[in-house]
Amino acid sequence: MAEACRMFHTALTLTLPPSFSQTPSRHSQPIPRRHPIRCSISTTDTAKTSVTQKIPWGCEVDSLENAALLQKWLSDSGLPPQKMGIERVEVGERGLVALKNIRKGEKLLFVPPSLVITADSEWSCTEAGEVLKRNSVPDWPLLATYLIGEASFMQSSRWSNYISALPRQPYSLLYWTRAELDKYLEASQIRERAIERINDVTGTYNDLRLRIFSKHPHLFPEEVFNMETFKWSFGILFSRLVRLPSMDEKIALVPWADMLNHSCEVETFLDYDKSSQGVVFTTDRTYQPSEQVFISYGKKSNGELLLSYGFVPREGTNPNDKVELLLSLKKSDKCYKEKSEAMKKHGLSTSQCFPIQITGWPLELMAYAYLVVSPPSMSQHFEEIAAVASNKTTSKKDIRYPELEEQALQFILDSCEASISKYSKFLQESGSMDLDVTSPKQLNRRVFLKQLAVDLCTSERRILFRTQYILRRRLRDIRSGELRALRIFDGFRKLFK
Structure with missing residues (x-):
């Protein structure tokens, strides 16, 4: 169900600064022609959003075909042979399972930095990236905008195989309407956290639209950069973004690694390994062939796991609840x-x-x-x-x-x-x-x-x-x-x- 990595979101402020610092403009390259995208939605009331509206990219959460294409692309792009493969699993819709015996203490994945998405990643539309960086947009909304921009380029984006393997509708409380939150989570304080998060995402989008998008409509057309697509991109970030301590605390999306599901019994997490020069995790237990391999998303309560990842562990199994x-x-x-x-x-x-x-x-x-x-x-x-x-x-x-x-x-x-x-x-x-x-x-x-x-x-x-x-x-x-x-x-x- 959840296909995320260890997240650091606890006290994150999503909204942009009241004023953006200005830096000298740099030369921009010609803008590639976009494929037409239609994603209209109200930008004022997310509670009234229809849950049947769909993002024109991504796939169903249990799609193995898209995941297989992702693995092939990653392998062709420099991902070393893996001891894990993508399969439908009992815990989560898709997950990574052991293809061979895996020892405790073994390092797995080895995703090279060239296949990791960070705030420094190159934009297909160079001018759009320059405009956002020139306006000192923070990493979270910068990455959210980057993800939408790359998705809109479809096959012409370097990340098309990755984006095609992402869920079209991430499991997240961002996708619950206000009526659903009020009806189902009235007793839990996580309802307030969900409302606050939805308001943060809405405020971030409205701020970007007012300060930047409306001034550069040729770079950020509303049919592509709208509330629905931002809800999708932030849903992806909340459920998949990781902080890599050994890469100067960079926040990143790590393709393939974010297919790993969470277990409350596991403590291992992702980080950059300087010796192997790749993003890895070190197993804290052995795995037999066909067993699902897990990592930890952090010491989170059931409510926090539902908030970001859209699942609740079985009662009594989460020591951090x-x-x-x-x-x-x-x-x-x-x-x-x-x-x-x-x-x-x-x-x-x-x-x-x-x-x-x-x-x-x-x-x-x-x-x-x-x-x-x-x-x-x-x-x-x-x-x-x-x-x-x-x-x-x-x-x-x-x-x-x-x-x-x-x-x-x-x-x-x-x-x-x-x-x-x-x-x-x-x-x-x-x-x-x-x-x-x-x-x-x-x-x-x-x-x-x-x-x-x-x-x-x-x-x-x-x-x-x-x-x-x-x-x-x-x-x-x-x-x-x-x-x-x-x-x-x-x-x-x-x-x-």
Whole structure:
């Protein structure tokens, strides 16, 4: 299902700078004639985008023919003989499987830099690339535009075989409509991340269109460079782009390597190997012939994997899984103004999400809870607690207020149970959810999306149930301890009467 490599996207800002720096113009070459492309779509409301619209390049996600042509082209272009071949697989639509015995610690792939796409790659339309670089367009939108530009040249582009093997519709939450996100992911905080990402991509495209495309329509015609094609190109980047530490941290698309699928049990990832002068990965286990070979896309939660790659690992198999728990300061709080100011000063919001794993929660979450339940008498500590909650302090990170612990834990438990109720409501209703479609193709899509949402919500609720159990047990211990202390005190009082 997902055919991506290790991604680095965590705090990426997609939008272009408010102003572009100008550099002297360079001589441009004649523009090759483009093949006519028709990809019209509204550029103002991605939520209303029809999911039936198609990109005129790429292939179906399970196409082996296109992948075979890609491998032949790569081999003809300098890719060494491989110990892996492309096949339909159980985990993912297409994947690389071992053709021979593969040892643990063996280096595989050896994709030369000449077959890797980076921001420095040569454009088929040289003038278009020069315009973007002259306007200091960052690497992400530069690569997104490059991919569309090369795709529009069809067979005349050097990368035509690679682009033909890319999925026409990448698995990504970018392809979920707003109505689908609201319907299927209402309980999960990943919905907010998806909406934010869609807005980032939309904003990036609109910024490029306003500042550059509209001023150079002969280079960037709207029938080619539009919201639909940018959604496709960013979907490809989110699911396939890698950072190569040994190539000066360059971000790159690595043809053939991006056919590798993810396993939560694997830790190996792609990098440039200076000795062999190619992009490789070192296996952390043995593989027998016909076994699928995996790499890691990074230590990502199920929600993050769904967000970028469009799949959810089987419940309980992802040791890096987590759920975002929303904590909120009520406006009715007697110290709302003072607490909210302390939060704002340290980059926090009055509604803040914190990651919870099956093994526990971060110190920042506990500090935030302390701040929320703090009485007015502790106002002199508000900023100190907010600093710990934001993880921006260099000292006293593990603060403790025993007198507030019970209240803080109860506050977290209440938030946790409120979140559980949302998940439970969705999961209960999902069995009888009206998919409201008449087309068999649309029905298959909606069933698929719903199943992904059910899988995600089940895994995230599982973590919340575990958190609920720990919190209840801790509160029980605290309260039983208090009761024991009271009984002992009453015993002593009776003794001295």
